[in-house]
Amino acid sequence: MLRKLLPVLLSVLALVAGAVGGDLLRGTTAAGIAAPDPQAALPADELPGVEPIAADNAIPPPPAAAPPRPAEPGKADAAAATAWFKFPQQFFVPVMHGGHLDSTMILSLSVEMPETASEEVYAHEIKLRDALLRQLLIHANTGGFDGNFTTEAHLRKLRAELTATARTIVPRIGEILIGDIARQER
Incomplete structure (x- = not known):
C-alpha cells in the first residue's frame, strides 16, 4: 500500500x-x-553603490520604435524566425501511360514555415505527407510530369499546388520547397 x-x-x-x-x-x-x-523610497543619490549622473553626461532616451506592420496573409512575418521541415523519406510518384508504368518521379520536399508553427507541422507530418502525395499523383495523372517538367512555369505551378494542399492541413505553412526532383525511366 x-x-x-x-x-x-x-x-x-x-x-x-x-x-x-x-x-x-x-x-x-x-x-x-x-x-x-525597502530601497524604493530612497532617492537615487542615496542608493548604495549608485553614483548620480551629471546632467551633461546623461544618456539620451532611445528613439521611439515604429509601429509594427500587419503581416500579409499566408506570408511569414519578416521579424519572425523561419524554420524548415524536410520530409525524412522521398516521395515516389508513378507516371502511367496507357495503363502501364512508364516512369517514376522521385521528389524530396521541405516545408517553409514560421518557427512558431514547427510543432504543428511535426504533429501533422503524416497527414501532410498523405495530402502532398495525393496532389503529386493528381499532377502526374494530368500530365504534369510529361515532357520538360523542369521548366520554371511547370515547377511554379507544382509548388503552388503543393503549397495550397499543405495549407489545408496547416494554414500557417509558408511554402513547399522542392529539394530534389528526378525521373527514373522504366
Whole structure:
C-alpha cells in the first residue's frame, strides 16, 4: 500500500514546494500583495553603490520604435524566425501511360514555415505527407510530369499546388520547397 501512495505523495509535495518557491522568487507575500522594496523610497543619490549622473553626461532616451506592420496573409512575418521541415523519406510518384508504368518521379520536399508553427507541422507530418502525395499523383495523372517538367512555369505551378494542399492541413505553412526532383525511366 505504501509503495502505491509514495509516488503520489512525492508528486504532491514537489508541486507544493514548487508553488511556494515560485511565490518566494516572485517577491509576493502569502496574501498576494507585493512586498515593499525597502530601497524604493530612497532617492537615487542615496542608493548604495549608485553614483548620480551629471546632467551633461546623461544618456539620451532611445528613439521611439515604429509601429509594427500587419503581416500579409499566408506570408511569414519578416521579424519572425523561419524554420524548415524536410520530409525524412522521398516521395515516389508513378507516371502511367496507357495503363502501364512508364516512369517514376522521385521528389524530396521541405516545408517553409514560421518557427512558431514547427510543432504543428511535426504533429501533422503524416497527414501532410498523405495530402502532398495525393496532389503529386493528381499532377502526374494530368500530365504534369510529361515532357520538360523542369521548366520554371511547370515547377511554379507544382509548388503552388503543393503549397495550397499543405495549407489545408496547416494554414500557417509558408511554402513547399522542392529539394530534389528526378525521373527514373522504366
